[in-house]
Amino acid sequence: MTEAARKEADRLVGRAPDDRRALKGARAYALALEELAPTVGRALAASWRFGSLVADQPRPGEVRLDYVFVAPGVRVPVVLGLSVPPAGVPSIALACPAASWAEREVSDLFGVTFSGSPDPRPLVHHEDWPEGLFPLRAGVNPPLPVERVSGQYPFRHVEGEGVMELRVGPIHAGIIEPGHFRFTAVGETVLGLEVRMFYVHRGVERLAQGRVPAAALAIAERVSGTASVAHSVAAARAMEAALRIEVPAAHALVRSLLLELERLYNHAGDLGNLCAGTALSVALAEGLIIKERLLAMNQALSGSRYLRNLVGLGGVRRAPSSADLDSALTGATAALESVERLANGIFGSATNLERLSGTGLLSPEHVRALGVVGVVARASGVRTDSRVDLAFPTPADSEIYGTLKPATETGADVAARAQVRLAEARESLRLCQGIVTRLADTDPAPPGISDRTGGEGLGWAEGPRGEILTFVRLEAGRVARLRVRSPSRMNWPAIEHAIPGNIVPDFPLINKSFNLSYAGCDL
């Protein structure tokens, strides 16, 4: 079936994969500039999902653009690669809205211009960034701090009788990350929302350049705090593909265990956190209790409450003992029992459920058009989960995940997102049990190694918020380009479509049901 889908992809693109291209972990085709738009058109018609746009400069003077898609059945990301001078690339954002932010980002960081773009505004750079300075272009090293210029960001503007504009952030009232939200409302009802991000843009991709793999993995681990494992696994898989490293079964299994434990503490915490949006404080406190227990358990297992410092190149840096694994499993099992009781409270209270149901609707059409991933997509009935869509690099993982059925709901509202999280928390525990059993009769082995020092690879991981796609190019044993596509990057634009028609005070609730990472989006 996979073979047939791959042949079908070849037919759609009209050629065989590019065998001169050394990109591993993907099926890569070389395209001429004028072929891009028609090929993307056919791809979208065949239900390919836009994943990422990777700009890179393997040779100075030109920018290579890789359009990464996830195509049904192909089981590896499909890459449409262009080598272009940095100007005059036709924008695909009109046909493929999912690519809009990606194009804007590439313009800001590399200075590539996209012709015919429906939204050519800057994205990463705020209004005081000097024009013509592209910080990821090879050889660009501005004196620090970069000077500030005066400018204004052209927000969308809505006018009409009784229309008010509400500006919120970047600093919010609680302990949360910074971002700016601009609502237009009539009375309490929201007409539109514009989200402005990149306040926490730290230049992660640039910072990883020139680092050895281990150091770059530590940076990837800090892309988004509560997806530390997922980001480091995606980056490690990309590096391993690039260097043709095989990860031994025992190591791959421990990574999967960490990924599922990460999902479990996130989903448990998110279910409780949702109750902050409905003022159900007993359940909020219960959620915090459960999350704290899981974090303490993570620390006992890994030394880090966020399961950091374990994922390494070729596997994991330390193997947990079987006693550690058993107590983690016991802790996770007890936590899930508490989550079930919490869920009974959340869904069993009619007044609470009333707040969740029909709130923050996101249609499956929006999900598809915007390339939404993870819990949010699945709660709108779109069955996308990279643990099923993409093939695991290690056979041991394929076996464990062979039985996985991604949880979907059709409600497309806050309640559906909570239901999906509950179902996934159960599934994560089941997977953890399978992994620990399997680990008991898997031989320990040292991490995989390679004597290669260069190459390109794509890696993925299904984090708690959804699919992560990471591209790495290594040269002489160091990172020459790291490109991270976090799930939050795909899902932030979608929240703009889940708000209109709701009342302003429901925004925090809807936002919590998406639970997106600002840091993961802004990089």
Place this chain on the structure above:
Amino acid sequence: MLNLIIDALAAGRVTEEVPGPRAGWAAAAVGRFDLASSAPEALRAAIELCPAEAIAVERSGGKAVAVIDDGRCVQCGLCAEGDAAAFKNVHEEPAMGRSAASLRRRFPLEGFEGASLGPDFALDAHDRVSREGARLAEVVLKRFRRSLHVRHLDAGGCNGCDWELNQLQAPQYDVQRFGVDFVASPRHADVLLVTGVMTRNLELALVRTLDAMPRPRLVVAMGACAISGGVFGTSYASRGGADRVVAVDGYLGGCPPRPWAMIRALRMVLE
């Protein structure tokens, strides 16, 4: 709803003297790293691997010293592994101090015998929160008349520090019992707690938030990012630590610092 309340009552008291499982707590936790070997190859490898550029070798008075900056260290442990094992995790507690410079520790490289266990490593973690918490409550009582209002600002971190701050409100810690409350408006705040590296796009927001706070006020930088930039350092997008932009009264290392260390750091700046 009723079930929730019944469950909550059945849960009883969960607020802990010390949160988390007691067994293995100290052994598994990562904190500060001491020099363990002066072998040049190991040091070189450690410097190369360190993602936060926290290790350096300096010469002072003709002698070589290894410097480890706890204000940068993200506790990744790479300098304590394999061929690069020049350091060793010996302190469970992350560093804290009133100046960023006080977080830099020096180890002479000649004739260095290896790191000994620091005194705080031997401390029983069991009673730490209650003891620190009680001290915090005392200070809050004296200086701020029982209540300390804290405004948090994420200047651009990975959000790990923020989640840990959030956990301070978990019933296990229940930071309110010590008189500490998180407030929405900077106008109500005594302390500004900064997490995350100082990004270019938030500099103005930080300055404005501080301007809105009444005096006397304190600024505390929590986490490697807020102290020095951590793994994000200084770049086209960020300035490094918060003290590049505003005056900071206290520093707490860690990536992220654990909640009990946050309680301790709050006490430190108040004393």
